[in-house]
Amino acid sequence: MKTTAEFEKMPHGSIWLLALRSSLLFIVVCGLAYPLASTGLAQLLFPHQANGSMIKDGAGRTVGSELIGQTFADPSFFQGRISSIDNNGAGSGSNNYAPSNPELLKRVQASIARWEKENPQVPVDKLPADLVTNSGSGLDPHISPAAAKAQIPRIGALRHLPEERLKELVEQFTEGRDLGVFGEKRVNVLKLNLALKELGTGRE
Amino acid sequence: MDILQIGIVIVVLLLLVKPAGSYIYHVFSNESNWTDRMFGPVEKFFYAVIGLRKRSGMSWKTYALSMMATNVVLVAVSYAVLRWMGGLPANPNGTGNMEASLSFNTVISFMTNTNLQHYSGESGMSYLGQMIVITMMMFTSAASGLAVAIAFMRGITRRGDGLGNFFEDFVKAHVRVFLPLALIVTLVLVGLKVPQTLEPTVTVNTLGGAVQHIAMGPVASLESIKHLGTNGGGFFGANSSHPFENPSPLTNVIEILSMWTISAALPYTFGRFANNRKQGWILFSAMMVLFLAFLSLTYVSEKSGNPLINQLGIDASQGSMEGKEVRFGVAQSALFTAVTTAATTGSVNNMHDTLTPLGGLAPLAQMMLNVVFGGKGVGLVNMLMYAILGVFICGLMVGRTPEFLGNKIESREMKLIAVAILAHPLIILAPTAISFLTHLGTDALSNPLYHGLSQSLYEFASSAANNGSGFEGLGDNTVFWNVSTGLVMLLGRYVSIIALLAVAGSLSRKKPVPESIGTFRTDTKLFAGILVGTVLLIGALTFLPVLVLGPIAEFLTM
16 A cells, blocks of 8 residues: 555646646537537437427417416316416426415415305315415426316316216326326326317307 | 335335446446446547546545646636626527626536526526536536545545546546436437427417417436436426426436436445445445435325415315426425435425425435435445444444544544534534524525525525525525525535545555454444434434424424
8 A cells, every 4th residue: 555655746737737638628528519419319319309399289380388387367278287487488486485484375275265266166175286286397287187177067167068078088188107106197288278179169 | 106106216226226336336446347348448538638648546635636626627617608608609599698696606506516506597598508517517526526435435445546546537437427327318308308409499379379488408418417417406497397307207217216326326336345245235224214214204294285275175185285296296206305305416306495394304404414325425425424433432432442444543534524524514504594694694585484594594504515406485696695605515515525535545544454353343234223323413413403493393383
């Protein structure tokens, strides 16, 4: 085993020169070559996914990304999670209310009051937590299957569609857990609403 | 189903520890091995570019200086890029230059492997900045940390030539570990819908008739190294809760394993260096015991939900969903939270500020202890410090000279270890106290009362542990927070690294003590228990008072 004195003395100047040259090397390799090579390969192998998984409506118009939640002000559409940023795809985040923050309680109470007004057919104890809470990203594209089903009576009444038909639609768009175990069952709100729009209303 | 999916991820991790740990050992043992054939030619080219002719072993001082010098150069170049990125290429969205204190905070944050983010990626960072500063530093900071951990292992196990050669380790960490893994994970993530493009923000007319601007960019290439290098931060402000960064539970599991595997494998690597695999497993199990305790706390607390909301009569069976994504639910969110603060990654897939009080206490406590797996090497090295401390305490109790792995532990090492262990609480608690003395600090708090204290505490704990997650309601992009957390991150990273390299240097020069009947064995279950006890004892003595004022008081008053 060597003692300190036995190690070759490296002059400080040469250490700094090595540091400079290795820094520049890895700036080019990790900062340019790697992301650009990744982009090239990604665009070649998975062009749809690499460009944001955009989806089109029946008429072929791009209406958004399947991964980015949208706001549906019209109560005859299925509603998504609460978003403090109004689903602004150029931003993300939430107001980060602590569980003890009085503002959080006020917001949840307001959501419940609105639910009671818009969904007189469905009691509050059938209102799932994900409909009265803000998602983490503010862009959550999904709701739970229970949250979709709880909205069926309202939408059925507004669109004059039989609830059975809507129930089938929700079940058709319910995605299972990944590989059968990971994560939660969920419904993509934009995809569901696109299909709902195709269905038209019962009066037509 | 919740327990099952968490269990599967943990089992997969357990299966990965041995192969990953062996691989890292082969890479850095500097004996010729099968990894040479694959990567040798690229490395030779890189050594030539750098001008590294002789790759001789370094003393601990030279090793530390080499690491510091490289980090200083990278910081200087990156700072310049951020300050002028508005006029540089690869800026399709016209992002402006970054302000001085924010640039300072950002480069320190990414160089120290903290990746605390006081800017929002969508609006504050050009694509060039995302690639050449953020992505680049995610590699180089991880490689720096891994190199130091390996040097420490060589030092205390006296394998090889001194601590090794920093530049050689730095190149190898990139070429044999981070670059190939990052490329593979990137492509898998893109296949699972994470975007990777240089096109600007897309504008669409939504189904509801509104206009939506959808930000994207080279996300996947950043996302992969962000986790592999236990970096954190994010392409977007919402980090890995953003559907583009983490589109599905499957990507969530991949990201969890990416950040966890190398950190969890390092104790095994250490066992190989020490020629005592059992020692590696004992260190690993001490970490795992602590991890499982904190994971359970977060999971149970989140699953029980927020009592204030539950009593409003809604269907609360999902648990606390505020700040969480439907696709992850409570199980995948709690697991991610526990892993990201254990491995000091600091990416988040749910908003930690919105966690229930005890659910938020677990990540806070893991960052305060800073030994549960830990970031690239740092956690293992800290755990080894506690191991030496544990040996020392036991030695005092039975009246023997403490030894660890055949090294006599004497006053010089104990002093250095005391510095490293005490620096951590000091740079968390002192700045937290200071932030409450001035309105510059208190103005940033977005939540009242006890949770406000937790917000400031979390910010500094995260900075000191080089984690980077936050209780993000904190309005932290001000000169006060940028500079104070910047300094804490610097101290948190380099004080302990230098102290530890000094310990390794000092031990590597000592004559080994032959093992005898009187040697206190450190590769036993008893020692794992002593280790967990030492960690919890020191942690509780230093941090319990402030935890009572923050999350515990919030819990009791809700």
